Amino acid sequence: MYEKKNPKDLSCGIGVTLEIIGGKWKPCLINSIHKGIHRPSELARQNPTASKRVLSLQLKELEEHGVIRKVIYPVLPPKVEYFLTGLGESLLPIVDLMETWGEDVLAKGVVVKKNR
Amino acid sequence: MYEKKNPKDLSCGIGVTLEIIGGKWKPCLINSIHKGIHRPSELARQNPTASKRVLSLQLKELEEHGVIRKVIYPVLPPKVEYFLTGLGESLLPIVDLMETWGEDVLAKGVVVKKNR
DNA sequence: GGATATAGGGGCAAAATTTTCACTATGACA
DNA sequence: TGTCATAGTGAAAATTTTGCCCCTATATCC
Numbered sequence: 070m071y072e073k074k075n076p077k078d079l080s081c082g083i084g085v086t087l088e089i090i091g092g093k094w095k096p097c098l099i100n101s102i103h104k105g106i107h108r109p110s111e112l113a114r115q116n117p118t119a120s121k122r123v124l125s126l127q128l129k130e131l132e133e134h135g136v137i138r139k140v141i142y143p144v145l146p147p148k149v150e151y152f153l154t155g156l157g158e159s160l161l162p163i164v165d166l167m168e169t170w171g172e173d174v175l176a177k178g179v180v181v182k183k184n185r
Numbered sequence: 186m187y188e189k190k191n192p193k194d195l196s197c198g199i200g201v202t203l204e205i206i207g208g209k210w211k212p213c214l215i216n217s218i219h220k221g222i223h224r225p226s227e228l229a230r231q232n233p234t235a236s237k238r239v240l241s242l243q244l245k246e247l248e249e250h251g252v253i254r255k256v257i258y259p260v261l262p263p264k265v266e267y268f269l270t271g272l273g274e275s276l277l278p279i280v281d282l283m284e285t286w287g288e289d290v291l292a293k294g295v296v297v298k299k300n301r
Numbered sequence: 302g303g304a305t306a307t308a309g310g311g312g313c314a315a316a317a318t319t320t321t322c323a324c325t326a327t328g329a330c331a
Numbered sequence: 332t333g334t335c336a337t338a339g340t341g342a343a344a345a346t347t348t349t350g351c352c353c354c355t356a357t358a359t360c361c
Contacts, residue, residue, distance in 0.1 A: 078232075078234050079291070081213065081284070081287070082283065082284040082285060082286065082287025082288035082289075082290075082291065083212045083213050083216060083280070083283050083284050083287055084213075084287065085287035085288075085290055085291055086283040086284075086286050086287040086290075087209070087212070087283070089290075092318085093203070093318080093319075096199045096203070097197065097199050097200075100199060108337090108338095109337085109338060109339085110336080110337065110338080116194075118192070118194050118196075119194075119319090120319065120320050120321075121338090121339085122319075122320070122321080122322095122339090122340085123318085123319055123320075125338080125339060125340080126318095126319090129339095141338095144328095144337095145326085145327050145328050145329095145337080146326090146327065146328060146329085146335095146336055146337035146338080147326090147327085147336095147337050147338045147339080148337075148338085149337085149338060149339090156290075159286065160286065162282055163279065163282045163283060163286060164199070166278055166279045166282060167198065167199050167202040167203070167279060168197070168198040168199050168202075169198060170198065170202050170275065170276065170279060171197065171198025171199055171200065171201035171202040172198035172201075173198075174198075174201055174202075174205075174272075175195070175198065175201055191319080191320080191345095191346070191347085208348085209348075209349075224307090224308095225307085225308060225309085226306080226307065226308080235349090235350095236349065236350045236351070237308095237309090237350095237351095238309095238310090238349075238350065238351080238352095239348080239349055239350075241308080241309060241310085242348090242349090245309095257308090260307095260358095261307080261356080261357045261358055262305095262306055262307035262308080262356090262357065262358060262359085263306095263307050263308045263309080263356090263357090264307075264308085265307090265308060265309090
């Protein structure tokens, strides 16, 4: 982990929200967990473009922020499951809107800028 | 500008949404413009922690994505105003939720992790 | 003349985030 | 034995985002 040099902007609500779900895959993770995908390996299979590493990191951050809860089963091979906490569930309206808004834009064929 | 090397994930709606409002200040900008702050200099004063440069860049991207509309007045000194398009307004529910969710979390004193 | 405000661009560097790859450890399976 | 799946970490590199500083041009005001 590295030191943050620039202060987070926690003055406005949006800043706070971004601090918590701002990661590239965090909204997807919340979404997937809500849909019943609980194990890390399954989450990784769901998002093949995400590196295993980031998923791991972002899951950890979500847990540290109290958005998800981690259950470790003392088995071998390892088994872990993640669940939304109350705080996590309170994020669902936002995540759902993001999901449907994006689908909508896709469906309507509104142009999304390509990579340059 | 630089070449993007990593493909954007536009497979899921969330990916698309993040592509458009994923910038650090974009939700804030949308919010501010909606609240009647239209000129760049005012927007900059509203978010003192953001550098002029980034605001400029993100406004440009929002415009390229069709979220906001730019009006240039042929005056001196220059005058410019930004307005939400229909697409931009369709984002308001998301932005509003982000705003209120964050405020709520702040008010309830739920711990937000500090800089490390 | 000189300072200020306006909107924005360029170059460059710093910071932040993400990717890649190697590695731990163990039970099950062929 | 060798391989696979499991969950996760560490170091280092690549990529993306942001910040800083200087520059243009002009009208207004002191």
